Amino acid sequence: MSVMAVELGASRLLAPYFSSSQIVWTIIIGTIMIAMALGNIYGGRAADKNPDPQKLYGRILIAAIWIAAIPVVGKYIIIGISALLIFTVNNNFLVIAAFVTCMVVFVFPLFLLGTVTPSLAKYTTDSLDDNGKIIGTLGAFNTVGSIIGTFVPTFVTIPAVGTSVTFLIFAGILIILCACFFLNGPGNRKKLIVGGISFILCCILGHNTSFSFWENNLTFEGESIYNYLQVKEDANSVILSTNVLFGVQSILIKDGALTGMYYDYAMAAPYMSGIKEKEKNGENTDILILGMGSGTYATQLSRHFDNIDIEGVEIDQKITDLAHEYFELPEDTKVTTYDGRAYLAATSKKYDVIMVDAYQDITIPFQMSSTEFFTMVKNHLNPGGVMVVNMNMFSDDNESTINRYLADTISSVFDNVKIASVANSTNRELFATDSADFMSTFDDNLALEDENELKEMMLRVKIALNDYEAGKNIMTDDKAPVELLGMRQIDSIIKAEVAIYKEIYEREGLEGLIKYL
Secondary structure, eight states: OHHHHHHHHHHHHHHHHHOOOHHHHHHHHHHHHHHHHHHHHHHHHHHHHOOOHHHHHHHHHHHHHHHHHHHHHHHHHHHHHHHHHTTTOOSOHHHHHHHHHHHHHTHHHHHHHTTHHHHHHHHHOOOTTSHHHHHHHHHHHHHHHHHHHHHHIIIIIHHHHOHHHHHHHHHHHHHHHHHHHHHSSSOOHHHHHHHHHHHHHHHHHHOOOOSOTTOOOEEEEEEOSSOEEEEEEOSSEEEEESSSSSOOSEEEETTOOOOSSHHHHHTHHHHHTTHHHHHHTTOOEEEEEESOTTSHHHHHHHHHOSSEEEEEEOSOHHHHHHHHHHSOOOTTSEEEOSOHHHHHHHOOOOEEEEEEOOOBTTBOOGGGSSHHHHHHHHHTEEEEEEEEEEEOSOOSSOSSSHHHHHHHHHHTTOSEEEEEEOTTSSOEEEEEESOTTHHHHHHHHHTTOOOHHHHHHHHHHHHHEEEOOOOSOOOOSSOOOHHHHHHHHHHHHHHHHHHHHHHHHHHHHHHHHHHHO
């Protein structure tokens, strides 16, 4: 049970720093399997050599203290490992850093817990007559414990009290097991006293749920079933981040001005679908947002257009709650808590504009990046309808990037695709439609716009728009390597960002780097 709880806790501890992609999950599962396998081997040999339960419970006690210490020192170890590797590793930084972190933080306690099953098999098997039954019973209880250790952290403790306290809860359960043994037998109670004091200290020092321990001005910090979440607020704006290291997911500009981000560019989509002409005819424009976030796009649309019906889909209910509390999302805005693709499969309604802005950490979920998905989007557009997709971390340096794969895939589904580079950003905004005259519709509707600031912004978008020349990198439900492509892109960004620091370090050493920072 505790092994599975630690595994799930590991994913949440690493996610704000390295993402929660399939690659990171593979590293976590792989290192834990290594630890458990080595523990099984050692536990079996140790039990044969010295079948004394005190040895086993001593190992469980050490594992419990180590697990309890993870909330105290884990975040600092991650930062330290990252700081060390960032100057020594040129490629695959996130993969290597996540692997080293798992080896340092999680392998030893899970190695110790891996000794439990073979030790119990030794202690409980008296003859060959019933050893099959005993081993089967141990295996069954192992499985039941794994089920509890999987469901309780995911659906109860992590959303309710956070990752740090979850580590402490399951470490406490192991401490209680050890206490039951040492207090009811001839065991060494000094070990229990030391372990108990250590656990209490970890509870005092490690109950803080903050991942971004260097931040002092967070309005909100917490966790949901899906995400680590933080809200920052200043005099001008409110910002939502779902990852400590990777920037802004949603923003509210308090005075109602444009954001200066990709949301402004996405405002071109309603003009391409004829929003102003519909307004003259007394018709509404139906807009669907897949990946609602805190409602930045919806709020911005509502501020500038009167004839719109907006629906949002957001898989994380906690983000929707934050949107209402901090980001001025009206309570009557329809937001469905669901996966974006599953929502499309469940509804027959068609829309004039569909925005796709569903990111999972550093990349789009694979099920929302395939030809099958974009075909579903196309089938939910009205005639003349437009899909707009936010593409983060776009790079012109390499043909094999996540967003080139994404744009190629979309181009295989839609007849017309244009991309606009977002100023002062790595974002690109992609517009796709089967309408041949969507740009003339854009011009005609923009001519009807009375708001000068918005009109000037749309003219800048028009200048930035370019036809996309499609390649052959097509993603399907069967093959969509979004995590690997996203990791490569992050690596290139990290390499570019730290180049100046490496140069200073090589030229002036550690003292010069500290002085520069």
